[in-house]
Amino acid sequence: MITADSHLHTSFSADSKTAPRDQILSAVSAGLSHMTFTDHYDPDFPEGDLDFTFDIDTYFHTLAELKEEFAGKIDIGIGIELGAQPHIPGMLNELASGYPFDFVINSTHLVKRIDPYDTRIYFRDRTEKEGLRLYFEEVLANLNVFEDYDSAGHIDYAFRYLPSHSRDYAPYPEYGDVLDEILKTVIDKGKCLEINTAGLKAGLTFAHPHPEILKRYRELGGELITTGSDAHNPAQIGKYFDVTGDLLTNLGFRYYAVFRNRKPVFLPL
Ligand SMILES: [Zn+2]
Numbered sequence: 065m066i067t068a069d070s071h072l073h074t075s076f077s078a079d080s081k082t083a084p085r086d087q088i089l090s091a092v093s094a095g096l097s098h099m100t101f102t103d104h105y106d107p108d109f110p111e112g113d114l115d116f117t118f119d120i121d122t123y124f125h126t127l128a129e130l131k132e133e134f135a136g137k138i139d140i141g142i143g144i145e146l147g148a149q150p151h152i153p154g155m156l157n158e159l160a161s162g163y164p165f166d167f168v169i170n171s172t173h174l175v176k177r178i179d180p181y182d183t184r185i186y187f188r189d190r191t192e193k194e195g196l197r198l199y200f201e202e203v204l205a206n207l208n209v210f211e212d213y214d215s216a217g218h219i220d221y222a223f224r225y226l227p228s229h230s231r232d233y234a235p236y237p238e239y240g241d242v243l244d245e246i247l248k249t250v251i252d253k254g255k256c257l258e259i260n261t262a263g264l265k266a267g268l269t270f271a272h273p274h275p276e277i278l279k280r281y282r283e284l285g286g287e288l289i290t291t292g293s294d295a296h297n298p299a300q301i302g303k304y305f306d307v308t309g310d311l312l313t314n315l316g317f318r319y320y321a322v323f324r325n326r327k328p329v330f331l332p333l
């Protein structure tokens with residue numbers, strides 16, 4: 065059973081209006097044992113878009129107080145979801161090592177400075193297959209240039225935004241070469257692969273990444289995973305953890321990790 069939500073947002077993220085306390089109250093009432101805040105920080109985001117940065121000192125101050133207040137009720141971690149881009153490894157490394165985070169997610173939100181979320185722009189001059197392949201290539205680049213992370217976030221995120229609104233896809237064999245490189249990179253570097261249930265929230269038939277990718281990860285020797293809802297409001301905390309836990313055990317996963325002080329604590333599935 066999954067009882068830890070290691071990917072969730074609050075009003076420190078430009079795309080959430082939820083107070084941190086409300087996320088905690090929701091996690092406690094959902095019966096979670098652990099939760100880790102991972103607000104968005106995307107350095108060098110294109111001008112004109114939302115500002116996905118925040119004051120990290122205020123973030124720590126706010127969350128440290130809440131952590132103390134809720135001690136004994138839920139184990140709270142302070143993490144960050146860093147939006148990686150291959151040309152800014154220095155900025156990413158400075159952020160990851162410059163603060164006492166419990167947990168760092170390496171997420172790809174931009175490809176050549178465009179968010180696939182902006183479907184009409186991202187897929188304007190490329191087919192869906194080209195767009196997905198390019199996204200995977202960018203994920204691979206980011207996992208290699210920025211190495212001070214704990215888990216590789218939502219590695220097939222771009223699939224949510226296909227112009228056809230497809231709900232499912234076949235990762236293999238079409239993208240097998242680049243996906244294998246991503247999975248081997250995660251395994252070789254001793255990192256975790258994130259299971260992100262926001263895919264189901266977005267109406268897809270799967271949580272990120274696709275079950276075929278998870279199966280392949282196991283085949284290649286991958287065992288380390290983290291679990292998160294990517295909640296942007298209280299109703300989304302811990303969402304779809306029941307079906308996702310069943311899927312993971314069926315695929316042969318036996319435990320998942322929660323990070324504290326950048327070190328994994330393993331919990332049984
Ligand atoms: Zn993300």
Ligand SMILES: [Zn+2]
Binds near residue numbers: 073145294
């Ligand atoms: Zn997120």
